[in-house]
Amino acid sequence: MAPRDPEDSRREPTERDRLLPDQQQNRNNHGRSDGYLDPDDPAVSPYNLFAVRAARGFTVLFLAISFIWWVLLFVSIFISPPGLHTRGSGFTDFAFTTLTTGLLLLSLLFFSEPSLAMRVCQSTIAVLLLVDLIIIVTVPQIRGQEGPPGIASVVWTTLMAAYCVFTDRLVAWGKKEEEERLTGRPESRRTLKQWLAVLAATIFLVIYIIIAILMTAALIIRSRDATLEMEGxxxxxxxxxxxxxxxxxxxxxxxxxxxxxxxxxxxxxxxxxxxxxxxxxxxxxxxxxxxxxxxxxxxxxxxxxxxxxxxxxxxxxxxxxxxxxxxxxxxxxxxxxxxxxxxxxxxxxxxxxxxxxxxxxxxxxxxxYLSDVGSPTRGFFLWGYGIISPLGIRRIIGALFQGRTREDRVYGKDADxxxxxxxxxxxxxxxxxxxxxxxxxxxxxxxxxxxxxxxxxxxxxxxxxxxxxxxxxxxxxxxxxxxxxxxxxxxxxxxxxxxxxxxxxxxxxxxxxxxxxxxxxxxxxxxxx
The missing domain is CATH 3.40.50.1820 (Alpha/Beta hydrolase fold, catalytic domain)
Structure with a gap:
């Protein structure tokens, strides 16, 4: 082993230095004599890198911002604050913000367990959200109904989906870097706990993909309905x-x-x-x-x-x-x-x-009978139905399998x-x-x-x-x-x-x-x- 430079003993250690002071201590503590840590050592972590820690901090910040926006949109369904009223239902921007919060929360929960499956799923969601953004911005009627709050919500969701892809890739890079630096080679195996974490994250992301697909299909139907001409x-x-x-x-x-x-x-x-x-x-x-x-x-x-x-x-x-x-x-x-x-x-x-x-x-x-119209139970079910309405499940089924037309959806039997x-x-x-x-x-x-x-x-x-x-x-x-x-x-x-x-x-x-x-x-x- 090469003699240590006296200057090295006086400077502060960096994330590129080995964590153990000498080979003898490494041998005594971990049973290895090559100067590297065991792959299961807790010190082998992507969090050693400042870039990874900063990305996690930004994820927490973005989650907090999304949650505050989510609360404001939730309140605006019942009482419209100045500047937050949309000429549409208000359920669409709320749905996009809910999806944003879910993506960021999932990213935090499984931050240290990056995987290719997660990145593929997150990339798919980001592409679908980009399509949603294009539809909302290019169809005048939808753009007018969603207004600035709706457009801001879908832009934010799209950016956060892309950001989740970036952070997952960053953590994967950081994990590989630290494993090479501290163990001598990148680790290809995972523990059962790690595999279960990847599986859980992937299942949630697949559910998010299905939600994004339904929301995109519902927006396509809305853009189709916007072409229906009206009297007056x-x-x-x-x-x-x-x-x-x-x-x-x-x-x-x-x-x-x-x-x-x-x-x-x-x-x-x-x-x-x-x-x-x-x-x-x-x-x-x-x-x-x-x-x-x-x-x-x-x-x-x-x-x-x-x-x-x-x-x-x-x-x-x-x-x-x-x-x-x-x-x-x-x-x-x-x-x-x-x-x-x-x-x-x-x-x-x-x-x-x-x-x-x-x-x-x-x-x-x-x-x-206004007491029946104003029933709290009826209001709760209307609110719940409104929350899931951006998925457009019944409208999609009606359009694909029941022959429902634009007239049916705008003012006919499916208008509700x-x-x-x-x-x-x-x-x-x-x-x-x-x-x-x-x-x-x-x-x-x-x-x-x-x-x-x-x-x-x-x-x-x-x-x-x-x-x-x-x-x-x-x-x-x-x-x-x-x-x-x-x-x-x-x-x-x-x-x-x-x-x-x-x-x-x-x-x-x-x-x-x-x-x-x-x-x-x-x-x-x-x-x-």
């Missing part, structure tokens, strides 16, 4: 925070100077209106029962963006009034609303009573699988027993009692529930001018889904139009002109 336009509301969709069909009365003929204003039940109720209105317009009708999507429904949380029925009513004003629709209106939409419609009618010539309620939700509609229902749930309950109570007290009213109820629901039937009768008393109340035999909650329901609804709509024309103050104004 989208209007910025609530100080330009988000857009709602409004469309009108029929003659534009304002261009003919005839404002005596009322426009039918449709308000959907618990699902997008385009799937069912709009078809009935189109048929009524096509056969001459009505001259013009308008319909819209509440925030989160069909083509409308999500509103910031909290969002109540009264806020939706204000959104409708704002959109109508921007579209130049001055009325007068006959309001036709169904189910939960009757709550929104009644609030709108009470606040805009000078423009409402008639009200038609189709199996309306009575305010006493989209994060936007789930978020809208969660918002309805959160304020049902507070803001919305107060708003509908005020609406009942200020409602114009002379407004003609028609109520059409479901025979099935009234037959099954005495309480539902009683509350349908209570709905006939919101004004003092009830024209008719029909309970349609064998009709479901969505009364228009049966032929008898559609026939009764059209008959009563004719009655309302006739009553509105006879009592309209707008008729006198036109005659004077």
């Amino acid at each position: 336009k989208r209007y910025w509301v609530d100080d330009d925070k988000y857009q709602v969709h409004l469309a009108c069909i029929g003659d534009d009365k304002s261009s003919h100077g005839n404002s005596s003929t009322p426009t039918i204003l449709l308000e959907s039940a618990e699902s997008p209106l385009e799937y069912d109720l709009e078809h009935w209105a189109y048929a009524a317009w096509n056969n001459g029962t009505i001259d013009r009708y308008c319909y819209w999507d509440r925030p989160g429904y069909a083509w409308s963006d999500n509103a910031p949380s909290p969002h109540s029925a009264g806020m939706s009513a204000e959104n409708l009034a704002d959109a109508l004003a921007q579209a130049g629709e001055q009325g007068p209106f006959i309001l036709v609303s169904a189910g939960y939409g009757s709550i929104v419609g009644r609030i709108f009618a009470s606040r805009k009573s000078d423009k409402i010539l008639g009200i038609m309620l189709i199996d309306p939700l009575h305010e006493s 699988q989209t994060g936007k509609l789930i978020k809208a229902r969660l918002q309805e749930n959160l304020v049902a027993q507070s803001l919305t309950k107060s708003e509908i109570s005020t609406a009942r007290s200020i409602q114009d009692k002379d407004t003609p009213l028609v109520v059409v109820s479901s025979g099935i629901k009234t037959g099954k529930s005495e309480e539902w039937g009683h509350n349908q009768k209570e709905a006939t008393k919101i004004t003092d001018n009830l024209l008719s109340w029909d309970v349609v035999n064998k009709a479901p909650h969505y009364v228009w889904q049966t032929y008898d329901g559609r026939k009764v609804m059209e008959k009563r709509l004719k009655q309302l139009v006739k009553a509105a024309a006879a009592s309209s103050p707008f008729t006198e104004e036109v005659a004077e002109e």
